Amino acid sequence: MKLGVKDRLMLLGCIPQRGDILTLRIVQELQRKLGLSEKELKLLKVVQNDGNIAWDQKAETKMGLVEVPIGEKAKELIATQIKAMSDQEGLVLDHLAIIDKLNLKIPGLEEETEA
Numbered sequence: 001m002k003l004g005v006k007d008r009l010m011l012l013g014c015i016p017q018r019g020d021i022l023t024l025r026i027v028q029e030l031q032r033k034l035g036l037s038e039k040e041l042k043l044l045k046v047v048q049n050d051g052n053i054a055w056d057q058k059a060e061t062k063m064g065l066v067e068v069p070i071g072e073k074a075k076e077l078i079a080t081q082i083k084a085m086s087d088q089e090g091l092v093l094d095h096l097a098i099i100d101k102l103n104l105k106i107p108g109l110e111e112e113t114e115a
Contacts, residue, residue: 002065079104
């Protein structure tokens with residue numbers, strides 16, 4: 001799946017930090033895939049101030065989207081974490097883009113599109 005910097009950073013915040021050994025192996029692999037490399041950090045001129053991360057948008061456009069393979073089990077872990085965040089009302093609008101982009105099925109949540 002092709003992802004931009006914002007998507008990758010958002011996804012890093014949507015993976016569990018605890019679990020069994022198999023879960024943590026998947027999480028570890030996903031963190032490696034989603035994280036920005038040293039080369040990307042330099043190219044994008046990434047800076048962090050007061051908890052906010054900024055980068056050169058023009059450099060990102062020039063670099064293009066990055067292919068990040070995300071397996072089905074990893075998607076399940078992300079969906080479960082997003083559900084937990086939703087239960088705590090901790091989601092922001094940007095999370096909807098992640099849900100849609102990955103076509104996630106959030107356990108126990110069904111969109112109410114019918115009126």
